[in-house]
Amino acid sequence: MKITFKKEQGSVLFATLFATGIICMYLGSYLWLVRSENQLTNRSKTWNTAIPVAEAGIEEAFTFLKLKGENWSDYGTDTWVTNGNYCMKTNWLNPNEYYIVGILKPAPSNSPVIVSQGFARPGLQTNFISRTVQVNTGQQALFADGMVADKSVDLRGNNITIDSFDSSDPNYSSNGLYVVSKRKDNGVIASNSTLSNSMSIGNANIWGKIATGPGVTLPAIGARGIVGDTAFHSSSANNGKIQDGAWRDDMNVNMDVVPWPGSTPISLSKSSTNINGTNYDFVITGTSTSTPTDYRIENPQKFTGNVLIKGPGKVRLLVTSDVFQFTSTDLIQLENGASVELYVASPTATIGGGGLQNATGKAENFSYFGLESNTALTFSGNGGFNGCIWAPNAEFTLGGGGASVQDFAGASVTKNVTINGKFNFHFDEALKTRGPIRGYIGTAWNELTLSWTDILAGNLMAEDLY
Amino acid sequence: MDCKITRSKYFAEGMTLVELMVAVGLGSLVLLVLASVTLYSARSFSSMNNYTKLNQVSRRGLDAITRELRESRGLVSRTPTSLVFKDSTGTNTLSFTWISTNQTLIQTKGGVNTVILDDCVFWTNQIFQRTPQSNTFNLIAASSAAQAKVIQLNWTCARRRVNTTNSETAQSMKVLIRKTS
Numbered sequence: 312m313k314i315t316f317k318k319e320q321g322s323v324l325f326a327t328l329f330a331t332g333i334i335c336m337y338l339g340s341y342l343w344l345v346r347s348e349n350q351l352t353n354r355s356k357t358w359n360t361a362i363p364v365a366e367a368g369i370e371e372a373f374t375f376l377k378l379k380g381e382n383w384s385d386y387g388t389d390t391w392v393t394n395g396n397y398c399m400k401t402n403w404l405n406p407n408e409y410y411i412v413g414i415l416k417p418a419p420s421n422s423p424v425i426v427s428q429g430f431a432r433p434g435l436q437t438n439f440i441s442r443t444v445q446v447n448t449g450q451q452a453l454f455a456d457g458m459v460a461d462k463s464v465d466l467r468g469n470n471i472t473i474d475s476f477d478s479s480d481p482n483y484s485s486n487g488l489y490v491v492s493k494r495k496d497n498g499v500i501a502s503n504s505t506l507s508n509s510m511s512i513g514n515a516n517i518w519g520k521i522a523t524g525p526g527v528t529l530p531a532i533g534a535r536g537i538v539g540d541t542a543f544h545s546s547s548a549n550n551g552k553i554q555d556g557a558w559r560d561d562m563n564v565n566m567d568v569v570p571w572p573g574s575t576p577i578s579l580s581k582s583s584t585n586i587n588g589t590n591y592d593f594v595i596t597g598t599s600t601s602t603p604t605d606y607r608i609e610n611p612q613k614f615t616g617n618v619l620i621k622g623p624g625k626v627r628l629l630v631t632s633d634v635f636q637f638t639s640t641d642l643i644q645l646e647n648g649a650s651v652e653l654y655v656a657s658p659t660a661t662i663g664g665g666g667l668q669n670a671t672g673k674a675e676n677f678s679y680f681g682l683e684s685n686t687a688l689t690f691s692g693n694g695g696f697n698g699c700i701w702a703p704n705a706e707f708t709l710g711g712g713g714a715s716v717q718d719f720a721g722a723s724v725t726k727n728v729t730i731n732g733k734f735n736f737h738f739d740e741a742l743k744t745r746g747p748i749r750g751y752i753g754t755a756w757n758e759l760t761l762s763w764t765d766i767l768a769g770n771l772m773a774e775d776l777y
Numbered sequence: 778m779d780c781k782i783t784r785s786k787y788f789a790e791g792m793t794l795v796e797l798m799v800a801v802g803l804g805s806l807v808l809l810v811l812a813s814v815t816l817y818s819a820r821s822f823s824s825m826n827n828y829t830k831l832n833q834v835s836r837r838g839l840d841a842i843t844r845e846l847r848e849s850r851g852l853v854s855r856t857p858t859s860l861v862f863k864d865s866t867g868t869n870t871l872s873f874t875w876i877s878t879n880q881t882l883i884q885t886k887g888g889v890n891t892v893i894l895d896d897c898v899f900w901t902n903q904i905f906q907r908t909p910q911s912n913t914f915n916l917i918a919a920s921s922a923a924q925a926k927v928i929q930l931n932w933t934c935a936r937r938r939v940n941t942t943n944s945e946t947a948q949s950m951k952v953l954i955r956k957t958s
Contacts, residue, residue, distance in 0.1 A: 326807070330807070330811060333811070333814075333815075334814065337814070337818045340822070341821070341822075341825070344822075344825055344826075344829065345825075348829050348832065351832075351833065351836070352832065352836065355836045355839075355840065358840065359839075359840070359843070362843075362847075505911075524908070525906065525908045525917045526917070556921075556923070559923075559924060560906075560920065560924075561906040561907060561908050561917075561919070561924050562908075563907065563908040753955070753956065754956070755956055756847065756848060756955035756956045757848055757865065758844060758847070758848065
């Protein structure tokens with residue numbers, strides 16, 4: 312019997328498997344590295360995305376504040392859920408992004424605090440990444456600067472002075488009235504326009520600053536003009552100069568017409584009422600200090616003659632008549648304790664003669680709001696003015712003061728401004744805090760390590776987060 | 778009966794010269810391929826590692842810078858290689874300084890220096906004011922630090938590998954300063 316051995320060869324297979332194993336190991340390592348890198352990049356991108364998501368919540372909160380103000384009893388509406396000290400809302404932007412935003416009720420005399428937590432989810436994952444942002448708010452004053460124009464500012468002639476004071480601070484006013492010895496240097500002249508020569512300073516003396524739209528060249532100034540702070544004004548060598556830093560070219564402010572906010576007003580007719588020896592054509596009375604009394608003067612009535620506005624409450628007056636004219640013998644008199652908001656639809660409004668006599672001395676008690684059709688507002692003659700003007704469609708002209716220099720105390724926002732010499736414009740800085748507001752702005756922005764879960768669990772209040 | 782264990786007469790030991798030469802040639806070829814694959818893979822790994830590190834550094838730097846800038850209270854001064862801000866408290870300064878010789882970007886906050894980026898071969902900044910150009914989303918360049926509301930940063934990080942330079946033109950970012958004093 313023959314036993315034969317058959318020799319088996321397996322080295323090629325072994326070598327192939329070995330080589331394949333090496334290649335697979337390399338390939339697998341590559342893919343793992345790429346996968347890890349992709350995950351890290353994705354996570355970083357998602358982490359950064361959480362902030363814009365949180366800020367979407369902040370924008371919604373600001374819109375809600377603008378609509379509701381600080382009327383906390385009205386907060387549980389429009390899908391917002393209120394719980395005493397705060398109200399909250401959850402909103403999904405898309406299946407991978409949402410925010411939880413809340414407005415925390417502040418302590419008295421403080422403003423609301425907004426806390427928004429943005430959530431974002433990396434693709435193909437189930438967990439969300441979140442970041443929380445806190446924004447402290449403050450009321451944005453309607454009159455934050457002195458004299459503001461949407462288009463042009465033209466200061467002509469001589470004896471024009473722009474400065475500021477503070478009717479709420481006895482260090483910078485006398486019984487709430489401007490006195491030159493207590494002037495401040497925050498008078499601002501501003502124009503939104505980006506056209507060259509949109510601001511003409513001439514020989515005006517400006518205790519404060521000027522602002523134009525972007526791209527405008529430095530406004531020209533006359534040989535006797537000067538723009539700067541009090542120290543800059545103290546040297547006559549600075550005549551004809553604008554102080555470094557007193558000019559900015561980033562002015563860009565929305566100036567929307569403020570609409571009539573009232574309900575159906577009481578229609579007024581001209582009559583003759585004698586009070587303390589003066590015949591008044593219109594006697595308008597505010598009956599409540601908490602709720603304004605709404606009146607209307609419409610065609611064929613003319614808003615002219617002597618007008619007396621009496622307290623103790625606030626008056627809102629809508630003027631739609633074609634004629635709004637106060638001549639040299641006419642007078643608008645605001646009694647002590649009274650306040651008035653004029654909403655003017657008349658195409659042209661002229662206040663001359665004695666102008667406005669504001670017995671309260673406070674600019675915030677007399678507000679002139681020019682509506683869409685009000686395209687001209689003129690102060691003429693020898694009348695001063697103590698109030699604030701918001702008429703973004705109106706050409707505002709301060710006529711020459713005749714033999715004497717007239718005073719305008721308050722603030723103005725109009726389409727154009729022309730001053731024909733002999734006018735002093737004193738910006739009342741108290742309007743920033745006591746005047747009308749146009750909404751809320753953020754005064755502080757901080758990223759928190761807290762989440763809404765922590766805030767709710769700890770029952771944190773607004774003052775805990777200041 | 779005796780059993781005799783024999784081998785097939787056709788069993789051959791050893792190799793012929795031709796077989797040897799073919800085997801050596803094929804083996805060399807295979808080993809060459811393996812060596813090439815190994816060498817290439819090693820270099821690719823090294824490059825990939827480089828890019829990964831550069832990416833991570835840039836990403837960390839971006840996250841750190843955006844967080845600080847958003848909370849700052851305004852730009853104090855600017856040069857082509859440095860930015861100085863008021864920090865979130867408004868009392869101290871926060872600065873970012875690029876040192877070209879060291880190729881590092883250093884953050885100084887409260888007197889403490891922190892390296893935000895290294896291997897940074899290029900760094901530049903631009904500042905913009907808050908007003909956009911008409912009918913566009915582009916911003917207008919700020920003429921002074923006081924007007925700055927948006928900061929744009931561009932940088933490039935690069936790292937050498939053997940005799941080759943890997944570079945990562947990593948980031949271009951615009952950050953809005955949320956609060957100004």
